[in-house]
Amino acid sequence: MTPNTPLERAKDGVAAAVNRFADELEALSHRIHDHPELAFREEKAASWLTEFLEAKGALVERGIGGLPTAFRATVAGSGPGPTIAILAEYDALPGIGHACGHNVIATAGAGAGAAIASALRPLPFGGAIQVIGTPAEEGGAGKVKLMEAGVFRDVDAAMMIHGRPGTQVWRPSLGIVKVKCEFFGKAAHASSWPWRGVNALNAVIQLFVAFDAMRQQLRPDARVHGVITNGGAQANIIPEYTSAEFYLRAPHTDYCRELLQRFEAAAGGAATATGCTVKVTADPIVHEPLRPNAAMAGLFAQNLQRIDFPEDPDDGEAGYASTDCGNLSQALPTIHPYIRICPDGVPGHSREMAEWARSPLARTGMIAAAKAMAMTALDLLANPADLARAKEDFARGAS
Ligand SMILES: [Zn+2]
């Protein structure tokens, strides 16, 4: 028996509302899944999510922070107080669609906001709850752009969920320095005048070979990987221009920067070996690792227990990924729990994961996540001591 307090009644109310909206949320999740949209071009997803939130009573602003596909849906409280944000991602991956399950993130966040708006208008507590639609997680660092535009200036704490093969409230993420490398050679006929050419494809191949050798001497938790984005135009022309993109990842951004220095040396060596010139351009946005927040994670875990949704032990099968939510977590108290949407062992960014992202398991995870996020946001508004502990944890975690 949960005590009959305004907070517990509010939690029961939002859980019942999520159950009422469950079919609608699943249909919305599938519609987003069926229409995968890439970073900053998530027009359909943004318009479907905002229509849904508006219909349930939230006050919607579209195109916030200078990003046309970002949005904010606000449910106001009974007076002044803190602002708690629930984040929604909805971008897909090139070629493999919703293989990161952002359709589930989107509908869990929108479901939480819609349930609060519908069951508790106005909120029985001071402050406000916002659902913030954050475009371009995959490759565009949309949250960093929204932070720079001031969208999170008045937010006291933020949360989102991410799907994976297991429910873990805390899981680390890696920092990333993203880097582009271009080689400039000289075009010539590949058969009749090859000695007059300078081969930029050989340079990029040399860089990958050097990079693979370098990997042997990296810390085991670092990850470096890349793709050739331009490998030449046609086989009968010595390639005069090639380009490649790499992610240099590690649990600490200091080591990411060290990786960048080593990368620059390898790129210079590849250019020298082939007679090309090279240009290395590091993305000015550095992805930061997630800063933990035990107080908020604890509230989220208690709310999962309240709805009988089990946490899983880490099966140890997977390494860590990265998220632009890391940067937000370094700016204000933030959690990024993982929710099971597939069986053990399904890799993220795989075609299997894209299938699981529209499965009954994904529906179950999405519903649980919507409830747990709505309840955690209510905890933070109703109990100033909980928010104070979240802020203390944030301050303690400064690195
Ligand atoms: Zn992803």
Ligand SMILES: [Zn+2]
């Ligand atoms: Zn993702």
